[in-house]
Amino acid sequence: MPELPEVETVVRDLRAHGLENSVIRDVQVRWARTVSGCSPARLASRLRGRKIDSLSRRGKYIILSFDDGRHLQIHLRMTGKFRFAVRDEVPGKHDHVIITLADGRRLFFNDTRKFGRFRLVDSAEEGLEALGPEPLDDSFRENLFRRRMEGRTRMIKPLLLDQTLVAGLGNIYVDESLWRAGIHPERCANTLTNIEIRCLYQAIREVLRRAVENCGTTLGTGQANFYSVAGRRGRNADALAVFRRTGLPCPRCAHTIIRVVVGQRGTHLCPSCQK
DNA sequence: AGTCTTGTTCGACT
């Protein structure tokens, strides 16, 4: 599923395809609920003729910034994908938005589960005020992480998933970060020692950095998996220590990885490394 | 055929 590294990969791929500085000729919305905040017709009329000045990412959001000062926030949720149509390709069942560029290329937004969302806003951060800091930014320091964790009584896994402490983590990278730091996902945040917080801070950064280097995680072959633009698979699956590795040996201590449910989410951990 | 999965939001609780 697209988490920070996968969304970053998509943004970089779209840039590599020259989306920056291209002009939108038309936007066709085939599943109306993909657009939130305004009608599909209004979205299309506001985007027609606009030049895309830049592409960026905030948490798991892709942000297109236009020459009129507006911004399009796109969330892929679980199965959203972009690809450029080949020649006269006819859109399929799950191609919900088609962005036609002035040069004739067509960018298809494909989303089997229809949870992906497009929202046009007046400032890039509008509606995203609650998002926590970017974990890979230089300004995200151990002290900031520690301060934001102070007084939080929730279990550490749901806390890391909720996007307000730190932005961009999802089920895969939370499980991986907690394993790397040797912390049990059900530990309450306010019981973590300073040393554990430091370990977790470093683990989050290292796990995410490596996943970005590997262009994200693609598990298996189903369409629910992550594919970047042009159907590119991520290479990070081999770097995973625990996620979807139930029954396999822990890479650190060889004990068997188990799967439990924490906060209604499937959770993978090493019972020996994470007490 | 039925269950599970996934990210986020929302409403009803405690």
Add this chain to the structure above:
DNA sequence: CAGTCGAACAAGAC
């Protein structure tokens, strides 16, 4: 208010 829990959304995988 802080946090928890379940529902909702949708459809493919198994």
